[in-house]
Amino acid sequence: MTTALFPGSFDPITNGHLDIIKRASAMFDKVVVVVGINNQKRGWLSIEDRVTLIKTAVELLPNVSVMATDGLIVDLASQLNATVLIRGVRNAMDFDAEKSLATFNRQLNSNVETVLLPTLPEFESLSSTRVRELYKFNIPLAPYVPQSVAKFLKQKRDFNEE
Template sequence: MRLAVYPGSFDPITVGHLDIIRRGARVFDKVVVAVLHNSKKHPLFSVKERTSMIREVTAEIHNVDVDSFEGLLIDYVHGRNASTVIRGLRAITDFEYELQFASMMKKLDPDVETLFMMTNNQYSFLSSGIVKEVAQYGGNIKDLVPPVVERALKEKYADR
């Protein structure tokens, strides 16, 4: 079975992320969306909230699993017996970081491949950070995130 891991913070998941997930699910037998728990960062949504939203918006994609991890990605990839890591590229500005990331993954395990998927052009500007910023000030994010995420963002920022 060809298993790939799509790691990220997904704080929150956007339609750009969903585009990569759907396309990855067409290439691989199974895609694991792995939500990173990074104790050094202060995400808006908890890991539990993020995994729950991702499960809801990927429910119709039958070969997608949602999980979370902390620590080294390579250890998680080994634990899942995966052979590929999927990374999304939006623009040339992402490339330098992603090249360093892929090079380190290759150093840690030469048998694990990193697959870069270019995002759909209509999502090339989109990031979780920009979505949160627009949502924080009450801007329209309807076409940027799934409805469940839009509602969750409105609730988070209403509480602040």
């Protein structure tokens, strides 16, 4: 049984992330989406909201679970007996960064392989950063994030405007 981790900040999860999760869930027995906690950065959404939004987005994928960690991904992989790290790549710049990270992670834990999944063309320009910018300018988010995320962010905006 192969367990794969898909780490990221997911601030918020996008349709590009969800596509990678769906594809990984078809490839591996178990996929754990891991929201990384970076104590040096203040996230846009809380860790709890990110985890909840991802859980809602993947609820129809029975072999996918979601958790958060503030530790090293390779250490978590050892704890969960995961042997694969999933990373999405949108372009050559992503590939170079992810290749370097994969090499570093392999040095830290030689039992973990990184699998790079190329993003589908329709998601190549999509990122959480761009979603946050669209939100700032009140652009509808439905084409870019799962429906539950778009609904949550609309409610967040409506609440903040009251």
